[in-house]
Amino acid sequence: MCSIAAPEVFGSDELGHATVLIEGDLPEHLHAKTRRAQANCPEDAIIIEE
Amino acid sequence: MTTVEENSGPVTDPTSDYNIFDPEFVRDPYPTMSEIRESKCPIAHTDRWGGSWFPTRYDDVVAIAQEHEIFTSRSITVTASPLRQAEGPYAGIAAPPITSDPPDHHWHRRLILPVFAPQSVAKYEQGTRDLCNRLIDGFIDKGEADAGTDYAQQIPVRVISAMLGVRDDMADEFVSWVRGVLEVGLTDPIVRLENRNKIINFFREELADRKKNPRENDLITDLLNSGDKYPVTDQYVLGVCNLMLIAGIDTTWSAIGSSLWHFAQHPEHRKQLRDNPDLWPTAVEELLRAYSPVTMARLVDRDIEFQGCPMKAGDRILMAFPAANRDPRQFENPDEVILDRQHNRHVAFGSGIHRCAGSNLARLELRVALQVWLERIPEFSLVDPAAVTWAGGQVHGPRVCRVRF
Numbered sequence: 001m002c003s004i005a006a007p008e009v010f011g012s013d014e015l016g017h018a019t020v021l022i023e024g025d026l027p028e029h030l031h032a033k034t035r036r037a038q039a040n041c042p043e044d045a046i047i048i049e050e
Numbered sequence: 051m052t053t054v055e056e057n058s059g060p061v062t063d064p065t066s067d068y069n070i071f072d073p074e075f076v077r078d079p080y081p082t083m084s085e086i087r088e089s090k091c092p093i094a095h096t097d098r099w100g101g102s103w104f105p106t107r108y109d110d111v112v113a114i115a116q117e118h119e120i121f122t123s124r125s126i127t128v129t130a131s132p133l134r135q136a137e138g139p140y141a142g143i144a145a146p147p148i149t150s151d152p153p154d155h156h157w158h159r160r161l162i163l164p165v166f167a168p169q170s171v172a173k174y175e176q177g178t179r180d181l182c183n184r185l186i187d188g189f190i191d192k193g194e195a196d197a198g199t200d201y202a203q204q205i206p207v208r209v210i211s212a213m214l215g216v217r218d219d220m221a222d223e224f225v226s227w228v229r230g231v232l233e234v235g236l237t238d239p240i241v242r243l244e245n246r247n248k249i250i251n252f253f254r255e256e257l258a259d260r261k262k263n264p265r266e267n268d269l270i271t272d273l274l275n276s277g278d279k280y281p282v283t284d285q286y287v288l289g290v291c292n293l294m295l296i297a298g299i300d301t302t303w304s305a306i307g308s309s310l311w312h313f314a315q316h317p318e319h320r321k322q323l324r325d326n327p328d329l330w331p332t333a334v335e336e337l338l339r340a341y342s343p344v345t346m347a348r349l350v351d352r353d354i355e356f357q358g359c360p361m362k363a364g365d366r367i368l369m370a371f372p373a374a375n376r377d378p379r380q381f382e383n384p385d386e387v388i389l390d391r392q393h394n395r396h397v398a399f400g401s402g403i404h405r406c407a408g409s410n411l412a413r414l415e416l417r418v419a420l421q422v423w424l425e426r427i428p429e430f431s432l433v434d435p436a437a438v439t440w441a442g443g444q445v446h447g448p449r450v451c452r453v454r455f
Binding site: 001003004005012013014015016017036039040041042043044 | 160163164166167168169170331332335392393394395396397399401405410413
């Protein structure tokens with residue numbers, strides 16, 4: 001789900017498990033999409049550090 | 051209590067006597083789910099159909115899904131299968147990994163996950179789009195069609211056939227076998243067994259063929275050849291083929307059908323997506339939440355008290371994902387379809403180690419099927435709302451759903 005909501009931020013490995021594509025701080029323009037990915041993650045697996 | 055006659059009396063109190071095959075519940079289960087969820091007994095119990103528990107709150111359903119050691123997947127059907135012993139040579143063939151528990155579950159699932167990763171299913175998008183267009187070509191000039199049988203029903207079965215590398219003229223038979231297992235078969239064990247055997251017999255021949263004539267980029271060949279990493283047996287590969295049919299056809303077809311049924315009655319939602327195509331990702335999730343097709347079951351491993359309910363080893367629990375997805379404690383205005391809903395941690399695909407392995411494929415099929423329909427047939431409505439027929443029990447969705455355009 002996260003890779004659909006925020007494809008710039010999340011990808012998936014060979015098994016389809018989510019991976020984070022961006023190292024370090026998130027660019028401002030991706031904040032909203034990343035928050036949406038977090039709010040829709042069925043496993044509640046995304047933590048955004050501020 | 052396994053026959054229709056024994057189980058179909060009137061329901062007075064759904065918290066102690068619900069009947070998931072009651073015609074009214076099959077047609078529209080949400081009011082009953084809500085009644086149970088907001089009662090003093092949000093985990094209902096019934097003696098019908100061999101007995102089961104029915105958790106309806108989001109937190110309870112998720113907690114049970116996560117506790118896979120106590121709530122096992124030794125049986126995942128919503129009714130007991132009294133003919134289990136009678137299955138003869140096919141008794142050991144399950145539907146891994148959905149029917150597996152740890153430790154085997156880990157490799158059962160690991161072997162099929164790459165097939166369903168987002169980048170792997172993306173290659174089916176164009177083929178699915180072409181298929182949807184061909185189906186619509188077949189009826190668009192008539193001004194009327196059955197969005198269920200002429201469209202929704204036709205899509206997942208052909209996508210799955212392509213993935214399995216089997217002839218696509220098998221589509222009607224596959225649909226009939228899967229309905230035999232998942233719809234009619236839930237209340238008729240003879241029909242269930244017959245259709246299960248048809249599926250297994252068909253794939254036994256496909257396996258024999260792949261052993262003689264291995265193919266490149268072929269799921270069945272690849273699974274048969276993964277024995278260097280895991281103890282892969284014919285039974286496992288047959289089980290996966292069985293799973294692809296059982297889990298991949300009726301389910302997605304129901305989600306496509308329910309969504310079209312919804313759009314037929316909501317011109318404002320059709321317009322909203324036409325005006326703002328960026329909404330598709332949230333819209334697909336919202337339709338999955340509001341019209342979750344699947345209810346899975348778990349079997350209790352040992353006596354345990356869960357939320358005050360005295361559950362015994364061997365008890366069946368129905369994972370009411372559709373009820374959890376309309377819990378007002380988790381979702382604001384849960385009975386309303388809000389295509390741009392921002393907070394939507396729905397469990398239409400389950401939760402925990404058995405979360406649907408095919409969810410990326412299901413999402414793709416649902417989105418493409420709806421996009422193509424709305425592009426080609428932007429305005430349509432139900433011919434007769436009362437004439438729509440529904441399947442229920444394990445999978446909820448419309449079957450006959452005539453629309454005019």
